[in-house]
Amino acid sequence: MPGYKLHLVGGGALVGSALAVTHHCEVAVFDPFTASALMVVGLLASLFPDVDINSKGKHLFYALLVVVDLVLMVQERYQWAAILGFVAMLPAVSKHRGFTHRWWAAVLIPALVCTLPVWFYQLPWQVMLPWYIAAVLGYASHLILDNVL
Template sequence: MPGYKGHLLGGVLTGGAVLGGLFWSGTYVPELPQLAVLAALVLLGSLFPDVDTDSKGQHVFYLTLAVLDFALILQGYYKWAAVLGLAAMFPAIGPHRGWTHTWWAMLAVPLPLVLLPIWLYGATPKGMAPFYGAAVLGYFSHLMIDRKWS
C-alpha cells in the first residue's frame, strides 16, 4: 500500500482534475484564499484514513491540525478550536483499516464541515458544499488508491 506521499499525490491529482474541470467549465471558480483552503482539505482528506496508525502521514495530519487549532485559538474562535480538537480524537476509535477505510466514513467524516458552520454561524449549505466536496474528494482518492470500499 502506498505511504503518505502516494496518498498526497493521489489527492493532488484527483483534486486538481476535479477542481480544474470545474474551473475550466466555469461551473465553480473560487478566489485564491478559498482555493488554498479547498486544496488543504483535499490533502487532509487524502491522509485521514491512515491517521489511526503511527505513520508519517499521521504526523503530517496532526501537525497541520495543531497549527490550525492554535490559529483558531489565537483568533478567538474557541468553539471551532474545541470542535477540531474533539474531531481529531475520532480516528483513535477502532483498528487500522477499520471504520476509517469505509465508503460511509468518506461521506460522514467531512459532514461537520457543512453542519457545524450552519449551526454555529448561520452559514448556508450551498456556501459550505465546496469544502465538504473537497474533503470527500481527498478521502475518495485515498480509498481508491487503497482499493478499500467496505
C-alpha cells in the same frame, strides 16, 4: 500499501482536477486563498484514514492540524477550533482499517464536519458545499489507492 506521499499525490490530483474543472466550466471560481485552502482540506482528508496508526502521514496530518487549530484560537474562532479538534479525535476510537476505511465514512465524516459549522454559525449549507466536496474527494482518493473503493 501506498504510503503517505502517494496518498497526498492522489488527493492533490483528484481535488486539483476538480478545482480546475469547476474553474474552467465556470461552475465555481475561487480566489487563490480559498482554492489553496480547499486543496489543503483535500490533502488532509487524503491522509485521514491512516491517522489511526503511527506513521509519517499521521505526524504530518496532526502537525498541520496543530498549526490550523492554533491560528483559529489566536483569531478567537473557538468553535471552529473545537470542531477541528473533535474531528481529529475520531480515529482514536477505531482500530486500523476500521470505520475510517469504509466508503460510508468518506461521505459521513466530511458531512459531520461540514454540518457542525452550519449548525453553530447558521451558515447556509451551500457555503460549506465546496469544503465538503474537497474533503470527500481527498478521502475517496485514499480509499481508491488502498483498493477499498
